[in-house]
Amino acid sequence: MVRGKTQMKRIENATSRQVTFSKRRNGLLKKAFELSVLCDAEVALIVFSPRGRLYEFASSSVSEIIGRYRCHCKINNTPTTSESVENTQHLKEEAENMRRKIDLLETSKRKFLGDGLGSCSIEELEKIEQQLEKSVAKIRTKKTQVFREQIEKLKEKEKALVAENVKLSEKAAKKSQRESVQEAEPYVDQSSPSSYVETELFIGLPETRTRRIPPKI
Template sequence: MMKKIDLLETSKRKLLGEGIGSCSIDELQKIEQQLEKSVTKIRAKKTQIFREQIEHLKEKEKALVAENLKLSEKYGNFSSQAAKKDQRENIHETEPYADQSSPSSDVETELFIGLPETRTRRINPPKF
């Protein structure tokens, strides 16, 4: 039993690249072949796991597309109108001060200077 353990430990060290200075060319080639087989098995397992994940994600995508279609039918144009509104709000949020440099602004404010009786709305300034 102790002899087997020693052989396994020696083999493990050689696979990890430790103590290979005293190995012959044949031993090194066997270690290389063993490592190549191990890497091939690992890559095959990795590929299999990725394929399974891709299939799972494709199924999830189909379910989400079906749910999206169902919700679109249920809410009709409401969702498209809300999406357009969100897009408009996002545009305004990204460019909040875009129109301030414009000399002719269409914005009207409720700010007046003077007594309440003298408030008059002037669209165009008086011409002289």
Template sequence: MVRGKTQMRRIENDTSRQVTFSKRRNGLLKKAFELSVLCDAEVALIIFSPRGKLFEFASSSMQATVERYMRHTKDYNRTKPTEPNLQMKSEAATLLKKKEDLEVSRRKLLGEGLGSCTLQELKRIEQQLEKSVSIIRAKKTQVFKQQIEQLKEKEKALTAENEKLCEKCGAKPWEGSTEQEENVPYDESSPSPDVETELFIGLPEGRTTRILQPN
């Protein structure tokens, strides 16, 4: 008959617990002493009773053994490779999956890798593209309006500057080539198409007039 393992738990009775502590403590101290002698090991054992009383054993020097332990722990922690936290691993895996999904979505929006898409997915991609085009066109219109407003403001500033310069020089402000031509007064010195051109031949006293007939 195989006996099952007895579950170890705290002894509730104070007297029984104190007796057990004394027996096990002495046995532990004896084992530590035997280990140091038989195996030539450096052993240090520290025990605090439930009431805070100290019991210790050291094969050489307790202080020297503790200092050696501290140096060993420090060196071990410095050279031990740090393993990533499980939560960090999980977050990294999640971010990598999102990156892959975004890359697949980007390729589909560019018209690549559509062979495995269903009709419903193709419709969804088409709607997404139409929405993107609509947003881009609205943004383009807004940019055009802003540029037009900026040009109008620049035109106003240049016109005002032109008027100031004309006032300083005493000149008439420039109003554009087309308007200027329309407002040019008639020059009486210019030949009229209805006036005959006269050619004078000879000396001033006795010159004769010859009327040039049109060809």
């Protein structure tokens, strides 16, 4: 019986798909083994099932074959001699262009500093003068901005010092007021012998005691 040609598309039936995977996986592993034995070739085969299960075969070691494969890719990816020559030539051209730009910048710098102006035309001198005037204007603007920022900082410091001075003046005034109150209060020294207290107590003999009659008015 002639077997029909299998269409290369995903099998929709899950059971049929799993059966086909198992059969063809075993056949693929068998072919890899036969290739390695019959032809003395290094073969590595890695298969992941739809559920993520790993199946592998290697004639020697999977890691060794993968390492050899990476080294082979690095060697093949290196540029050829012609490509190396072209890259070198391109780098030389870029270096030459950079050198020319640096020379132009150095020449412009010397002209801005007032050196090497003998070969300059009137138009070049006018351009240099205009550029210098623009640079001076920018510098003055920046200078003014810095001055304003410094003035604002000094004003803030002045406010802080004034506030601190007010606090210190209030504390000094309160302290002076307390000292004035303490000085105004009378002080009596109880231990001094010159302090006397008037009482109605009379000390002496009874017969010598006389009664003072206040004068009639």
